Amino acid sequence: MSEKIAVLGAGSWGSILANLLVENGNDVRLWSYNAQQVEELNSKHTNEKYLPNFTYSDKLVAYSDLKEALIGAETVLFVVPTQAVRSVAKPVNEAIEELGLKPYLIHGSKGIEENTYLRLSEVLAEEIPESNRKAISVISGPSHAEEVAKKDITLITAASEDLEAAQHTQQLFMNDYFRVYTNDDVIGVEIGAALKNIIALGAGALNGLGYGDNAKAALMTRGLAEISRLGTSFGANPFTFIGLSGVGDIIVTATSTNSRNWRAGNELGKGVPLDTVVNQMGMVIEGLTTVKAAYELAKQRHVEMPITEAIYQVLYENKAVKEAIRNLMQREGRSENND
Ligand SMILES: NC(=O)C1=CN([C@@H]2O[C@H](COP(=O)(O)OP(=O)(O)OC[C@H]3O[C@@H](n4cnc5c(N)ncnc54)[C@H](OP(=O)(O)O)[C@@H]3O)[C@@H](O)[C@H]2O)C=CC1
Numbered sequence: 001m002s003e004k005i006a007v008l009g010a011g012s013w014g015s016i017l018a019n020l021l022v023e024n025g026n027d028v029r030l031w032s033y034n035a036q037q038v039e040e041l042n043s044k045h046t047n048e049k050y051l052p053n054f055t056y057s058d059k060l061v062a063y064s065d066l067k068e069a070l071i072g073a074e075t076v077l078f079v080v081p082t083q084a085v086r087s088v089a090k091p092v093n094e095a096i097e098e099l100g101l102k103p104y105l106i107h108g109s110k111g112i113e114e115n116t117y118l119r120l121s122e123v124l125a126e127e128i129p130e131s132n133r134k135a136i137s138v139i140s141g142p143s144h145a146e147e148v149a150k151k152d153i154t155l156i157t158a159a160s161e162d163l164e165a166a167q168h169t170q171q172l173f174m175n176d177y178f179r180v181y182t183n184d185d186v187i188g189v190e191i192g193a194a195l196k197n198i199i200a201l202g203a204g205a206l207n208g209l210g211y212g213d214n215a216k217a218a219l220m221t222r223g224l225a226e227i228s229r230l231g232t233s234f235g236a237n238p239f240t241f242i243g244l245s246g247v248g249d250i251i252v253t254a255t256s257t258n259s260r261n262w263r264a265g266n267e268l269g270k271g272v273p274l275d276t277v278v279n280q281m282g283m284v285i286e287g288l289t290t291v292k293a294a295y296e297l298a299k300q301r302h303v304e305m306p307i308t309e310a311i312y313q314v315l316y317e318n319k320a321v322k323e324a325i326r327n328l329m330q331r332e333g334r335s336e337n338n339d
């Protein structure tokens with residue numbers, strides 16, 4: 001299978017996925033709004049800030065002009081940070097209309113839009129009408145760019161309400177080290193993908209505070225329980241949360257030093273102020289915004305999410321972390337069967 005693909009967003013994830021798609025035999029145009037980064041990718045085949053010490057295929061061409069990047073695209077893959085998806089989708093819609101295209105849309109971002117609390121497939125559907133596109137699919141799962149760059153074994157999910165679109169995505173990405181499953185539960189996959197970043201922040205913080213493995217396992221397990229409560233309130237399939245986009249992604253993000261969310265939590269746990277952590281990271285820490293949306297959604301939908309609430313209060317309401325942990329531990333005793 002060989003296609004013309006536009007990849008939008010040249011951070012660590014967008015750039016390595018673009019490289020993988022080139023290696024799979026596709027004709028890939030990678031777009032970034034940063035002209036300097038485009039110049040570096042095209043002249044040196046590197047992307048030092050986002051994926052240090054990696055050399056990209058010389059067949060991968062980067063563009064800073066969005067319309068040029070979209071010429072001939074049969075598939076458009078969005079991999080910009082969550083809060084940028086809508087602002088990128090608007091000009092994409094105009095360009096694909098002008099160019100007379102009707103591409104498949106895929107996104108690989110993990111978050112909930114601030115203020116609207118929409119999932120990203122919903123944001124794309126709002127900005128790009130069905131008349132201008134084929135079905136939308138979502139890729140998600142335990143997959144750090146740094147390990148994909150090393151061709152380490154990686155398994156992800158391609159979710160779409162349209163099986164043919166999910167299978168199309170599966171075929172585009174599959175290779176010897178990258179295996180893709182289809183899934184029809186877009187809601188569950190997107191909610192799992194977005195909310196695991198909150199748990200990764202919490203797991204990093206526990207590490208920074210000096211807590212041990214029991215505490216981290218407890219956070220991941222009970223975190224997954226509340227993610228699935230919120231997800232099923234929207235109609236997600238509960239089994240999705242024990243799949244790649246649920247428990248799989250929680251394991252990788254909440255235990256790995258590759259995770260920006262985990263690293264941010266770890267620094268916060270050691271007492272580094274939030275703005276310093278964000279500035280030093282220089283890359284997107286999705287959990288910091290998703291926790292606001294999840295906190296509001298939990299309130300709106302009357303879903304109990306005590307861990308999300310505690311992390312929100314520590315980050316944005318100056319609650320002392322030790323007090324937040326004490327409150328969680330002193331909650332009334334529950335049955336694990338009533339989740
Ligand atoms: N990294 C990973 O391993 C994985 C990441 N993801 C998800 O993929 C998404 C992207 O992450 P990742 O690539 O890691 O992020 P990075 O922070 O590495 O890169 C983000 C890229 O998007 C650019 N960008 C920022 N704002 C805008 C905007 N408004 N319009 C256009 N481009 C913009 C950034 O440019 P600049 O910095 O110059 O502003 C940068 O090039 C996230 O949702 C993340 O959760 C999913 C799976 C794995």
Ligand SMILES: O=C(CO)COP(=O)(O)O
Pocket residue numbers: 110141142143144197200249252253258259260261262284285286
């Ligand atoms: O989603 C990811 C891995 O599956 C990447 O996580 P971070 O954004 O925390 O680095």
